[in-house]
Amino acid sequence: xxxxxxxxxxxxxxxxxxxxxxxxxxxxIAGLVMVAFFMPTLLLLAFAMLPSFVALVVDRGPQxxxxxxxxxLNFAGVMPYLMxxxxxxxxxxxxxxxxxDVFTLVVIFGAAAFGWLLYSATPGVMAAFIGLTSTRRISAxxxxxxxxxxxxxxxxxxxxxxxxxxxxxxxxxx
Amino acid sequence: MANQAPATxxxxxGPVVLRDRFEINPAKPLPDLSSxxxxxxxCEDRRGAGRxxxxxxxxxxxxxxxxxxxxxxxxxxxxxxxLIEYGVVDWPPAKRRLVAVVYERPAGGRVTKGPNTKFDPIxxxxxxxxxxxxxxxxMTEMSTRGVTxxxxxxxxxxxxxxxxxxxxxxxxxxxxxxxxxxAAYEPPDMAQANPxxxxxxxxKDDLYALGLTVVSLLSGRDITETWxxxxxxxxxxxxxxxxxFAAEGRVPLNLIEFVRGVLCDDPKERWDLEDVDLWLQxxxxxxxxxxxxxxxxxxxxxxGREIFTMPELAHAMSVKWDAAAAPILDGRLEVWxxxxxxxxxxxxxxxxxxxxxxxxxxDPRQSSDLTVARVLIVLDPKAPVRYREVRTTLDGFGTxxxxxxxxxxxxxxxxxxxxxxxxxxxxxxxxLYSPELGHYESQFKDLKANLTTPIMGAGxxxxxxEINENLHCQSPLIExxxxxxxxxxxxxxxxxxxxxxxxxxxxDRHIAAFxxxxxxxxxxxxFRALNDPxxxxxxxxxxxxxxILQWRLGPPALHGLAGWLGAQLQPIVESFHGRAxxxxxxxxxxQIIRKGMLPExxxxxxxxxxxxxxxEGFAWARAEYSAATQQLKALETGRVARDEQAEVQGRRAxxxxxxxxxxxxIAIILVMRMF
Numbered sequence: 070x071x072x073x074x075x076x077x078x079x080x081x082x083x084x085x086x087x088x089x090x091x092x093x094x095x096x097x098i099a100g101l102v103m104v105a106f107f108m109p110t111l112l113l114l115a116f117a118m119l120p121s122f123v124a125l126v127v128d129r130g131p132q133x134x135x136x137x138x139x140x141x142l143n144f145a146g147v148m149p150y151l152m153x154x155x156x157x158x159x160x161x162x163x164x165x166x167x168x169x170d171v172f173t174l175v176v177i178f179g180a181a182a183f184g185w186l187l188y189s190a191t192p193g194v195m196a197a198f199i200g201l202t203s204t205r206r207i208s209a210x211x212x213x214x215x216x217x218x219x220x221x222x223x224x225x226x227x228x229x230x231x232x233x234x235x236x237x238x239x240x241x242x243x
Numbered sequence: 244m245a246n247q248a249p250a251t252x253x254x255x256x257g258p259v260v261l262r263d264r265f266e267i268n269p270a271k272p273l274p275d276l277s278s279x280x281x282x283x284x285x286c287e288d289r290r291g292a293g294r295x296x297x298x299x300x301x302x303x304x305x306x307x308x309x310x311x312x313x314x315x316x317x318x319x320x321x322x323x324x325x326l327i328e329y330g331v332v333d334w335p336p337a338k339r340r341l342v343a344v345v346y347e348r349p350a351g352g353r354v355t356k357g358p359n360t361k362f363d364p365i366x367x368x369x370x371x372x373x374x375x376x377x378x379x380x381x382m383t384e385m386s387t388r389g390v391t392x393x394x395x396x397x398x399x400x401x402x403x404x405x406x407x408x409x410x411x412x413x414x415x416x417x418x419x420x421x422x423x424x425x426a427a428y429e430p431p432d433m434a435q436a437n438p439x440x441x442x443x444x445x446x447k448d449d450l451y452a453l454g455l456t457v458v459s460l461l462s463g464r465d466i467t468e469t470w471x472x473x474x475x476x477x478x479x480x481x482x483x484x485x486x487x488f489a490a491e492g493r494v495p496l497n498l499i500e501f502v503r504g505v506l507c508d509d510p511k512e513r514w515d516l517e518d519v520d521l522w523l524q525x526x527x528x529x530x531x532x533x534x535x536x537x538x539x540x541x542x543x544x545x546x547g548r549e550i551f552t553m554p555e556l557a558h559a560m561s562v563k564w565d566a567a568a569a570p571i572l573d574g575r576l577e578v579w580x581x582x583x584x585x586x587x588x589x590x591x592x593x594x595x596x597x598x599x600x601x602x603x604x605x606d607p608r609q610s611s612d613l614t615v616a617r618v619l620i621v622l623d624p625k626a627p628v629r630y631r632e633v634r635t636t637l638d639g640f641g642t643x644x645x646x647x648x649x650x651x652x653x654x655x656x657x658x659x660x661x662x663x664x665x666x667x668x669x670x671x672x673x674x675l676y677s678p679e680l681g682h683y684e685s686q687f688k689d690l691k692a693n694l695t696t697p698i699m700g701a702g703x704x705x706x707x708x709e710i711n712e713n714l715h716c717q718s719p720l721i722e723x724x725x726x727x728x729x730x731x732x733x734x735x736x737x738x739x740x741x742x743x744x745x746x747x748x749x750x751d752r753h754i755a756a757f758x759x760x761x762x763x764x765x766x767x768x769x770f771r772a773l774n775d776p777x778x779x780x781x782x783x784x785x786x787x788x789x790x791i792l793q794w795r796l797g798p799p800a801l802h803g804l805a806g807w808l809g810a811q812l813q814p815i816v817e818s819f820h821g822r823a824x825x826x827x828x829x830x831x832x833x834q835i836i837r838k839g840m841l842p843e844x845x846x847x848x849x850x851x852x853x854x855x856x857x858x859e860g861f862a863w864a865r866a867e868y869s870a871a872t873q874q875l876k877a878l879e880t881g882r883v884a885r886d887e888q889a890e891v892q893g894r895r896a897x898x899x900x901x902x903x904x905x906x907x908x909i910a911i912i913l914v915m916r917m918f
């Protein structure tokens with residue numbers, strides 16, 4: 070069996086290497102086609118989506134939520150100008166005109182910045198929400214335990230293997 | 244034994260009334276008519292029958308012969324005092340309840356005025372008329388009722404009338420059988436027993452005592468008064484009773500036959516009532532003198548004495564118990580039996596008894612005592628069972644045990660006798676089978692089984708009540724109430740409830756054993772609960788036992804006992820887990836206590852439905868508490884995980900929000916462009 074595996078493994082390597090290579094070739098061809106036929110769009114996106122590329126690079130998480138969050142809003146900010154480009158003279162000078170407008174850049178990068186803000190703030194908000202929920206749950210559980218102690222006495226907690234709690238005392242916070 | 248005599252006259256607080264009829268005056272003692280174990284007091288019949296009465300007030304630490312009282316009550320016969328009534332009375336001088344026995348007062352007084360006093364001898368031609376005939380009538384009357392007198396002795400004879408024409412026997416019921424008889428008045432086998440262990444005996448034993456009494460009456464003094472018990476036994480063994488006390492011309496010719504017949508030392512050959520009756524009717528009988536025991540060619544030296552027969556040696560060893568083990572264990576006895584007595588059968592039996600006794604007990608002291616006891620039985624099978632200080636016939640074992648209990652003496656010897664099967668060995672040593680011996684064997688087998696059961700309701704206390712049918716309950720709580728019947732138990736506990744510390748349980752080993760013996764219904768469940776190591780189960784067992792007695796026997800209300808039990812019920816209340824149920828019980832218990840109904844109290848506390856509900860509720864509560872604890876632990880120890888989760892979820896939410904905003908924005912822009 071081991072021998073069989075050993076004989077199979079080298080046989081797969083040549084087949085995967087050409088596929089990766091063909092993918093890379095495909096990407097290069099697609100890039101060349103993009104440069105050849107969609108140069109203005111590529112130029113606009115390449116510059117306007119820089120925050121997204123940075124976020125993708127900076128965010129090392131497996132899901133790349135940072136890139137997605139920033140990218141989503143960043144693209145939403147780019148979209149009106151991209152429509153302007155495609156609706157008007159779809160050429161490089163027009164793209165450069167758009168990119169040279171300060172108001173345009175503020176909108177695009179502001180949207181990206183809002184994405185960053187969203188990405189940074191949401192975990193904190195979520196933690197606060199979960200914390201609040203569990204505090205209420207702890208309080209409810211302690212209150213129920215107190216009630217059980219009053220109703221059934223300290224023996225109700227005896228199986229815990231710890232000293233019997235005083236039914237009149239508050240359940241101590243841990 | 245010192246007479247405790249709490250019955251002696253004290254402060255007179257008026258007469259004590261027995262059965263609403265007989266007034267006993269504690270301020271008027273009658274010392275001349277007192278028995279050794281009971282004090283006589285003046286007594287009057289409210290119905291005014293005109294009889295002169297006396298009441299004997301019994302000692303509290305001495306078992307009385309309640310069976311004899313029951314049988315002899317109302318019996319009127321020549322030669323015996325008329326026992327009119329008996330019962331338990333409150334006796335103010337002793338501040339307790341005691342047994343009182345009402346007799347018709349003998350008009351002529353006692354025959355002897357005291358020890359070492361002389362009196363006018365009865366002429367030989369009047370002995371039959373004044374002594375033998377009336378006393379034989381009394382003994383026959385008693386025999387038909389299955390009772391022996393066992394207190395026939397000179398100082399217990401009274402002149403029935405002032406003319407001194409007829410003698411009568413005094414009281415026999417206020418002390419154990421033969422208890423006050425000097426050893427001389429007891430046949431040789433019974434004389435070797437302790438006074439309390441002599442047993443009921445047979446009418447022949449009364450006739451034996453009558454024989455000696457006749458000799459004393461003829462002599463005008465008690466012929467036995469200078470003899471010690473040991474001397475009496477040794478003399479009877481060395482010669483015979485007749486040779487010891489009736490020889491030397493003390494007995495006239497016309498009475499020799501009678502005296503030889505009734506004083507015969509062999510119980511089989513001794514005259515019985517029928518023989519004496521035949522003799523009185525003129526039939527001449529020749530008493531057969533018993534064959535003396537085999538005599539050794541050379542003596543056995545024991546404690547400075549030279550002994551020639553086995554019974555004498557057995558007696559000497561029983562008196563010097565601690566010195567007896569050495570010659571038995573070092574083989575000197577066996578050698579003497581083989582060479583001196585030339586009785587190989589006895590020697591083999593002794594060797595066998597030693598071997599069995601040594602194997603039976605690991606404790607050296609017990610082993611030594613058991614060896615001596617078994618060897619003594621081999622040497623003299625007719626003698627009482629002897630074990631250290633205890634010397635008792637099987638018949639008298641119960642009374643001896645009762646005396647030891649009542650007088651606070653050690654019980655170890657009695658317990659060891661039972662546990663080591665000495666009674667069984669004694670029965671086997673008799674070499675014959677009789678229904679009586681079979682009865683003893685099974686009775687002592689049962690006693691051993693009870694003794695070795697260590698629970699409350701069994702043990703030596705149960706043995707005590709099993710073997711002493713009429714003994715009153717010896718529990719320190721109610722001993723003074725003199726409870727002899729199961730029906731009297733709860734009222735007695737009710738009466739003492741106000742005098743005792745309520746922390747003490749109204750149940751102890753004596754009360755439990757008393758109930759177990761006297762109450763013949765199935766109470767296994769109650770006793771099992773009573774002996775449960777869990778105090779709550781034990782308390783339920785105690786309550787259920789007492790409740791069932793009240794339910795079956797009454798009385799309808801026991802306020803004192805209910806209150807006493809109320810103080811013992813905390814473990815039962817605390818056995819309920821639910822605090823609400825406990826509060827309910829604590830509210831309801833005092834209400835039932837006020838009614839004095841133990842069954843109701845028991846039903847309240849052992850309500851199975853409530854108990855099950857409580858147990859189930861508690862189990863649920865416990866599970867819920869445990870689950871809550873685990874959840875709390877999870878919530879509190881999972882903070883780091885929760886932060887990580889918030890981070891992941893927050894970022895995912897941000898991404899989704901961002902994507903949603905992007906999609907909506909793009910869609911709006913596209914729509915705006917298109918239209």
